[in-house]
Amino acid sequence: MANLKVKFCGVEFPNPLVLASGVMGVTAAGLLKTARAGAGGVTTKSIWLNEHVGHKNPTMIGTEHYFINAVGVPDAGIEKAQEEMAKYLEKHHVPLIANVMAKAVEDFEAVVKEVTKLNPDLIEINLSCPNVEDEFGKPLACSVIKVAEVVKLVKSCTDKPVIVKMSPNVEDHVGIALAAEKAGADALCCFNTFGPGLVMDLETRMPILANKVGGVSGPGIKPLVLKMVNDIYKAVKIPIIGTGGVITGNDALEMMMCGASLVGVGTMVYYNDVAGFAEMTTQINGWLDEHGITNIEDIIGTLQR
Amino acid sequence: MxxxxxxxxxxxxxxxxxxxxxxxxxxxxxxxxxxxxxxxxxxxxxxxxxxxxxxxxxxxxxxxxxxxxxxxxxxxxxxxxxxxxxxxxxxxxxGTYYTWNKGDTLVLVAGGYGAAPMYFVANEAIKDDCKIHFVVGARNKDLLLYLDKIEKLPNVELHVATDDGSMGLKGYNTEILKDLLAAGEVSRVFACGPEMMEKRIVDLCSEAGVKSWISVERYMKCGFGVCGHCCLDDSGDRVCKEGPVMSGELLAASPEFGKYHRDKVGKKVKL
CATH class of the missing domain: 2.40.30.10 (Translation factors)
Structure with a gap:
């Protein structure tokens, strides 16, 4: 069996499969269940300083080919995060990434300072949710200038490694990645969901999601993400969490070969449940053994292009 | 498909x-x-x-x-x-569903509109030659549901309790369960209704050494195991996936069941 450990921003992950933000991440109990099921790291649902109410249901739709969601980033605020993160860290199976969210650039200061006190292994800043545009306008991750501003600010108020959750819905993803790196980001999470997109009901001629539109994930986006991750990998020096459409262990291997050091796994839970983490690890091990590779880190960025 | x-x-x-x-x-x-x-x-x-x-x-x-x-x-x-x-x-x-063995003696305890899913159980279980005690309870007789339907089922004995005594026993339906458990020969207990009632049932069954399965209710976003909103403390079991029908043993071990639930932003709310 190959060594699946990945060192990422100085933090050791037992395997490269990281639970992506927004899935099973409301409470410590959910995160720990996922960690026990075999995730190599877990990410909280986005933490706000104060309570934020999300969208009404339906918030998620799944099909064979894609998944779409518009949950609207609900959260109870920092007090709940204090309790839940402390509870997670008591057990601390695998590294914890705290995902934080705020309305505008300047609002990140307070929430990042508070979350830093809770001692997660890394902090991920959510600049890219595509289903709250009615409330907050275009995501911060769509602007080179705003990404640089927020990264500089966040880096000045935490000593934790900072991951930027990137948007795929931009004209120049490489330009944004370079801006984040230059501003001091320690890593990039590529990507948030695509779109927004729309799923309608033929009978009523109405969008099904209560928010009408939502972010698209699942198997259908994998080729788009692989290409963009590879573009960014070739341009930056900081490590990447490749996220989007990874359902199987082979998908995760492809993501790493395209340049990801860690692989974000979210929508997989819809298709294969949390048990899918262990199945993915088995498939990854099988492939590595078959190809005589003893360290998974050796495959990162090995796409022959 | x-x-x-x-x-x-x-x-x-x-x-x-x-x-x-x-x-x-x-x-x-x-x-x-x-x-x-x-x-x-x-x-x-x-x-x-x-x-x-x-x-x-x-x-x-x-x-x-x-x-x-x-x-x-x-x-x-x-x-x-x-x-x-x-x-x-x-x-x-x-989610999960109720299961039983052929010929079991089942006690189904329903509070208020919990009678509806319990009627579904009774209807299926009698096909497997189960003997059923159907215990219903509500604040008063006007709020009791499905009585005529339950009475028509063969091999089903109906027991009624109302808080105000307007029909059946005056008091909680859990008192009837207690007597049935004391009389013995109960294979399994199923329950659907207010959580405080369910908590009492889990405790009574645990004392009597009888297995219980309970319909649990929690705020849900997706309903199919993705969002994590309905994960119970501390096991993380999802009410939508590992539930809604959960074992009394699992619920007895939960610091959450019978104490609090979470609202739509995930904040704890006392029951």
């Missing part, structure tokens, strides 16, 4: 064929679809432009799905206003 699979992740609009008003606040809709629901499972009902909510199923006979619901919140009040011939969206079925 069959119809059941098609409606797992995306709602499908179906016609309300028939509506029965059970009491002032409770109606039963007969929906023109079968999703192969098993007793104890739930579906998500979508009212376009309003909301989507998880509702337990009162019956699925292979051609139609019955839902019995209480007009309690914004969405269910809107649902209550619909007429025969109108359409609602449905997807599912989701």
């Amino acid at each position: 069959n119809q059941a699979l098609q409606t797992y992740g995306q709602p499908k609009m179906v016609t309300i064929k028939k509506i029965v008003q059970e009491n002032e606040f409770v109606k039963t809709f007969f929906l023109d679809v079968s999703l192969g629901v098993k007793a104890g499972q739930f579906v998500n009902i979508w009212l376009p432009g309003v909301d989507e909510k998880p509702l337990s199923v009162a019956y699925d006979d292979g051609s139609q799905t019955l839902i019995t619901f209480y007009a309690f919140g914004h969405m269910t009040k809107k649902l209550f206003e619909l007429s025969e011939g109108d359409k609602v969206g449905i997807r599912g079925p989701y």
